[in-house]
Amino acid sequence: MEIFLFQFLNLDIMRQAWPLILSGAQMTVLLCLAVIPLGLFGGLLVATGSISQWRALRWATKAYVDFFRAVPPLVLLIVIYSGLPFAGIRMSPFMAVCIAFFLNASSFYGEIFRAGVESVGRGQWEAARSTGLTWLQTYRFVVLPQASRNVLPDLVSNTVEVIKLTSIASVVSFTELLYAADMARSVTYNTSPIVLAAVLYLIVLWPVVRLVSRLEHRLGH
Amino acid sequence: MSALLDVRGLRKSFGTTEILRGIDFSVAAQELVFVIGPSGSGKSTMLRCCNRLEEPTAGHVFVDGVDLMAKGTDINAMRRRIGMVFQAFNLYPHMTALGNVTLALRKVLGKGREEAEAIGIAALDRVGLKEKAGNYPSELSGGQQQRVAIARALSLEPKIMLFDEPTSALDPELVGAVLGVMRDLKEAGMTMVVVSHEMRFARDAADRIVFMADGQILEQGSPAEIFGNPQNPRTRDFVGELSR
C-alpha cells in the first residue's frame, strides 16, 4: 500500500511537477479553444454538403465523412506531422494537430448535425419559405437552431471525445497536459505526475460526462 | 383584369403520376374561394403551386399581375405577399409566438426588432392571442397554434392568403375559434383561397366554391349553386355524400 501511494499519489512529486503540469493544462485549454470551434465549423459545412441538392457534393461529403471517421486520429496526426515533410510540407506540432483534428472532428460533428437537420420536419422548411425567407435564412434561423437542440447530447458527448483526444497531441511533442505530465514522469521515475494529469481531466470532464448521461436519459423517454 | 390570383394551364406530375391535369382558375380581390373535392384530387398540390412550394410541371401562376414562373421574379419577395397556413401549423418550436411572427418581418423585410415586435403584437391581437406572445408553441393548444400561424402570415400584409386544410388537425371544439378568425379576415377584405372540409363554413362564408376531382376543376359556382343544384354527377355524389 505504501509503495502504491509512493508511486501513484506522491504529493511531493506532484508539488514539484505542478508548474509544468499547469502550463501543460493551459496549452490543452488553448488547443481545445482552437480545435472545438474548428471541428464544429467544419461539421456544419459537412452537414450542409450532405443535404445538398447536388448529388456529386453529397457523395463527396459522404466519402469524406466515412474516410475520416475510419482513420484513427493518431494515424492521421502522425501522417500529417511525420509523413508530409517527405513531400516538403513542414509544420509546427500545433498546426499539424489543428489540421488532423479539423479533418477528424468535422466528420463526426458533421454526422451529428446531419442527423439533427434531418430530424427537422419538411413543414418547418415550407412554413419558413412561404413567408419569403431564403433557403439560407431558413437553414440558419429555423432549421439549425432546432437541429442543434435535437442533437445536443450527441454534440456535448462528441466534444468530450474531442477534449480527451487532445491528449494524443503529446505524441507529436506538443507540450499539452499529458506531454508535460509524461515529461515529469520520465524525470522523476514516478507515475504520480500522470495521475495528477488524470485528476485534472476528471475534474473538468466528469461533470460533463454526468450531464451527458442525464441529457440522454431525459431525451430517451 | 382584376384577378389577384390567376392560374393558367397548371400541370404537376410526380414521376409518371399526373396530379394536376390542366387547372385554370382565378380569384378576384377580396374574394373567398373554397376548394373542395375528394382526397387525392390535387387540391393541396394546386394550392402549394400557388407560391411554388411545389414546382409546377407546366403552366403559369400570376399573383397581382406578376408571373411567379418567370425567370426574373424574386420568389421570396412574392411569397411574403402570399400568406400560407398549413394543416400541421408548422410553427417554429424553438421560438415564442411573437418570435414566430417576427422572424420574416426582420429577415425578409429587414425591420428592426422594436418595429417588428409592434407589428407582431398587432397581428397576434387580430387573432385574439396578444397575451400569448411570450408562450412557446408547445404551451399552446392546437387552435391557438393555428391562430399564431395565421398571425405569422398576416403580419407580412399579404395580398392573398392560402389555407391548406387549416382545421383538419384540430379537435372539434377548437375549430370554431380558427374559423372565427378566418371570418374576421374575410370581413376585413382579405382575399383567400381555402382548401377544407368545413362545409358549413363554406356554405356561410364562401363567395365561390370550386370542386376538384382527379386533378381537374369539374365545376365552380356560388355555394347555393354547388350545394343546392350541382350540375356535374361527381359533384352531386360528393355533396350528397356530405349532407347525408
Next chain:
Amino acid sequence: MTGLERFQDAFLKPELIERYWPDIVSGIAVTLQIAVAVVVTGLALGLFLAVIRSYRIRLLNLPIIVFVDIFRALPPLVVILIVYFGLPNLGINIPGFAVLWLVLSLVLAAFAEEIFWSGIVSVRKGQWDAARSTGLDHWQTLTSVILPQAIRICVPPLTNRTIAVTKNTALGTVIGVGEIMNQGTSAMSLSGNATPLMMAAVAYVVIFVPVVALGSWIERRFAWKRA
C-alpha cells in the same frame, strides 16, 4: 525527376513496399488480435456490470457508476501511460500488448455498461410488472423479457462505440506494441522514407472503412425502431 516521380519516391517506393510488407502484415495481425480481444472482454464486462446494476443494490451500484464515469471521462492514452509505467514500479511486469488490451477493455466496458443500462431502463416498467406477476424471478425477467427488447436500441450506439474503441489500438504504438502504426513508424525511421507510414495508413483505411460503413448500415437498419 517529375513531381509525380518524386512523390512516388517519397511515399510509394516499390522496393520499400516489398521489404516492409511482412512487417505491416504482422502489425495487422497484432492489431486484429488485440481488437477482437478488446471487443469480447469489453462488451462482456459491460453487460455483466449492467446486469449487476439492474439488481439496484446501492453498495454495488456506486462503484459501478464511479468506474463507468471515470473511464468515460479519462483519455485512454492517459490510462495507458499510468498502467504501463506505473505497474512495473509496483513490481508487476506485464507486456505492452496486455496493457493495451486491459485498458481498452475497461474503456469499452465503461461505455458498454452505460449503453446497456440505458437500454434496460428504456423498457417500460409494465414489462417488469407483467413478467414478475407470472412468477418469473429477476434474472429470468431480465434475460428473457427485458434484455431482448433492450438490445435493439443498444445495437447502434454499441456498434459506434466499439468501432471507436477499436480504433484506439493505434495508441499501442506509444508504448511499443507491435501493431500496424508501430511497424509503420519504426520502418519509416529505419528507411528514412514515408512509404511504410503510408502502408500503415492504408492498412487502417482498408480495415476500418468497411467497419465504419457497416456501422452506419446497422445504425440505419435499427433507426426505425426508435422515434
